[in-house]
Amino acid sequence: MEYEPDKRFECPCCGQNWIDIRLERLVWHIEERAGEKLVITSGYRCEKHNRKVGGSETSSHLRGLAVDIGVDRSRLRYRVIGAAIRLGFHRIGVGKDFVHLDIDRQKDARVIWIY
Ligand SMILES: [Zn+2]
Ligand SMILES: [Zn+2]
Numbered sequence: 781m782e783y784e785p786d787k788r789f790e791c792p793c794c795g796q797n798w799i800d801i802r803l804e805r806l807v808w809h810i811e812e813r814a815g816e817k818l819v820i821t822s823g824y825r826c827e828k829h830n831r832k833v834g835g836s837e838t839s840s841h842l843r844g845l846a847v848d849i850g851v852d853r854s855r856l857r858y859r860v861i862g863a864a865i866r867l868g869f870h871r872i873g874v875g876k877d878f879v880h881l882d883i884d885r886q887k888d889a890r891v892i893w894i895y
Contacts, residue, residue: 789823789847793832798844799824803883806867807847813863819850821878846882848875 786804790797811818825833825841840846851857860879864872871887873880875895 788820791824791826791829793829794826796826797824799847800844800883803845803847803881806864806869806883807849807881809867810849810860810863813866814856814859816856818860820847821850822846822848840882840884840887843884845884846880848878848880850878852877 785797786799786808787797789799789804789807807818807820822833822841823846824844825835825839827842830839830842835841841848849860851860857874857879861872861874864879864881869881869883870890871882871884872892873895874892880895
């Protein structure tokens with residue numbers, strides 16, 4: 781079967797999508813485990829879009845190594861973080877209404893931060 785890009789990960793301003801395929805697959809696994817379709821609030825970001833949303837200059841989103849998953853309730857937050865940790869994610873950012881996950885090996889391992 782031909783690989784179909786998942787548009788949820790593309791940059792919303794220009795449609796570019798350099799999301800890392802490994803990350804994409806991991807998110808699909810989280811989705812399976814969460815038992816529902818997830819909202820990706822940010823995937824790949826081009827430089828321009830990253831500046832617009834106030835992302836850091838070294839944001840892993842710029843390299844397609846990070847995703848933000850929208851979470852609107854505590855149980856979904858638990859499911860997403862729980863599944864992410866079981867799948868081996870060890871860089872997790874927790875926002876009020878999203879969870880950031882990245883696979884950026886150039887940054888600290890085994891950290892959870894808040895926004
Ligand atoms: Zn863009
Ligand atoms: Zn993020």
